[in-house]
Amino acid sequence: MKLIFNLKMTTLLILALCCLSYCSDVEKEDNGGTTPPPEPPVAGDVTMYITTNTRSQDFKKQTVDFSTKDNMSPTTLKLEPGTRYQTMDGFGAAVTGSTCYNLMQMTQENRTKFLKETFSTTEGMGQSYIRISIGCSDFSLSEYTCCDTPGLENFALTSEETDYVIPILKEILAINPDIKIMGSPWTPPRWMKVNNLTDLQPFNSWTSGQLNPAYYADYADYFVKWIQAFEAQGIKIYSVTPQNEPLNRGNSASLYMTWQEQRDFVKTALGPKMETAGLNTRIYIYDHNYDYDRNKPENADQGQYPLKIYEDAAAAEFITGAAYHNYGGNKEELNFIHQSRPDKELVFTETSIGTWNDGRNLEVRLIDDMREVALGTVNNWCKGVIVWNLMLDTDRGPNRDGGCQTCYGAVDIDRSNYSTITRNSHYYIVGHLSSVVKPGAVRIGTSGFSESGFYYSAFENPDGTYAVVLLNSTSANRMITLDDGSHHFAYEVPAKSVISYRWKK
Incomplete structure (x- = not known):
């Protein structure tokens, strides 16, 4: 009997070991290669999106709960909602003719997936402000305006609008009906x-010339006809600028x-x-560089271009504000x-990335562009942030001779x-803003935590939620506590990363 018992135990042990070995092999197979195991459902008091400059976290959604302990952290960033700055209009990119052409080459399924990832407020980043050209730009399929034959009776939308731009805008508006659209002419x-x-x-x-x-x-x-033509297609134009880069003669259309x-x-x-x-379309004047291109002798008297126009009360009455690019000068001009x-x-x-500034190197550009473009403009009073082409192809096009041949999307x-x-x-920096900072949000004050290499901005959204976008440009992780006066929580911000937070009061 003892021998039989031992044989049974041995058999059971062997079977158990085999089962463990098999289960281990299945686990290795499920987690191996390039397919990670599915993430557990995300739930918590605070929603976060994290991107590191190595893409080890690639706009990764995380959550954290409020702390129930007293806040004694020396690295606390405290929100000060009583200090209020500008109201935000939104964040996005230019939907140029080239962008629309590239999008139209995608399958409908892939295009819808990308546009939802970009513009949906429930399934994506919720980008909320885009810029299009009135007529052609240096990223169009040809040079054209909507009235190339003399006489306004000849005004008409062209095939570039009807076949590419308008269909894409309609798809975007179907995903996010509240998107704001700015129009700017190149010529x-x-x-x-x-x-x-x-x-x-x-x-x-x-190229070049002046308006008669x-x-x-x-x-x-x-x-007026251009705005009305787009509105007839169900596309409302929120704002215009009178001229893209008015002090730049040299673009392919200018x-x-x-x-x-x-x-x-x-x-x-x-x-x-x-x-x-x-x-009621808003007019933003200027639409050019911080330094007013004063390196060119003919522009010597063009400094503070918007302020000089504002001095004329009759002109200023029609003007909502001024628009800026960053191809020259310093963002501090905005504050001035x-x-x-x-x-x-x-x-x-x-703003553009390209071959001249290592544009596809996220390890460099994520940090620099978040500091200078995203947070740098918002913290100097900009209500909206729009980068250049949303999508270009891998040959940096389509583009026009005489325009930018070295730009990336x-x-x-x-x-x-x-x-x-x-x-x-540029996709990440806009997304980190638009994902948590909603149109109508007010930038608010902060106090407390302040260390070299950290940059941030805080907001109160129209729905009462708080949002913070924070850049850690240092090479060390840092535990940072956020405190709104009613709730606080801590999270270790990875080195060289951007993190966006949003939570209910």
Whole structure:
């Protein structure tokens, strides 16, 4: 009997060992290769999104609960909702003709998936403000305006709008109906251009030239017709700028427009014509660099371009604020402009990554772009942040001769299959803002934690939630506590990472 018992025990032991070995093999198979095990359901008081510059965490959603202990942490960032700054309009990228072309090469399924990831407020980043060109830009399929034949009776949307831009905008609006859209022209119709304001000779070129004062009224009507044509398609235009980069003659499509010219155009034509048409589209002037391109002799008197226009009360009446790019100068100019005219708004409307600034190197660009572009503009009073092309292909196009041949998109799509997408820094920095900071949010004050290499901004959303976007540009993890006066929680912020938080009061 004892022998039989021992044999049974031995058999059971062998079976148990085999089962353990099999289960272990199954676990290795499930967790091996490039397919991670499914993450457990995420639940907690605070929702967070984390991106490290190595992509070890790639916009990863996490949660943490409020602490029930007294807060004694020396690294506490305390929210001060009684200190209030600007109200936010939104964050996004330019939906250029090139972007729309690339999106239209994708399968419907893949395109919808990407657009939801980008614009959905429930299934994605919730990007909320985009910029499009009025006519062509250097990222269009051709040079064109909507009235290339002289006479406004010839105004009409082109195939680039009807086949690419408008269908994509409609798909975006179906996902996020509250998206804001800004329009900016690179050039007026060529028949409205002259070589200079002295000779007033016709200037039949896409590049450079100046707007003939005799056509101010016609060009203002052109804006009105363009806005109305898009609205007829169910696409509301939230804002416009009179000219993209008015001090840059050299783009593939461009127009030189001094502050004196822009003042007169807005005051005598654009503002009154839009008002008469019953349009409430906002006008943001300037739309160019922090340094006013004063390295070019002809721009020597163009410094503080918006402030000089605001001095004319009749012009200022039609103007909501000013728009800026960062291809020259320092973001501190934004603060100077705000302090000079706090009644006028600021928006940031363009920045690029490319071959010149190691644009596809996330280890460098995530940190620099979050500090300078995202948090740097918001903390200097910008209500909105818009980066350049949402999507380019892996050949940095389509693009135009004479325009930027070296730019990357916020994302790049593989031209060989129009399926594989690489997400670059600009996609992440906008997403980290838009995912937790909603249109109508107010930037609020903070106190307490302040260390070199950490940058942040705090907000109160219209629904009463709080949001904080924080950059750790140092090479060390750091435990940081956030405290809103009613709740507090701690989380270890990874080295060289961006983290966005949102929680209910």
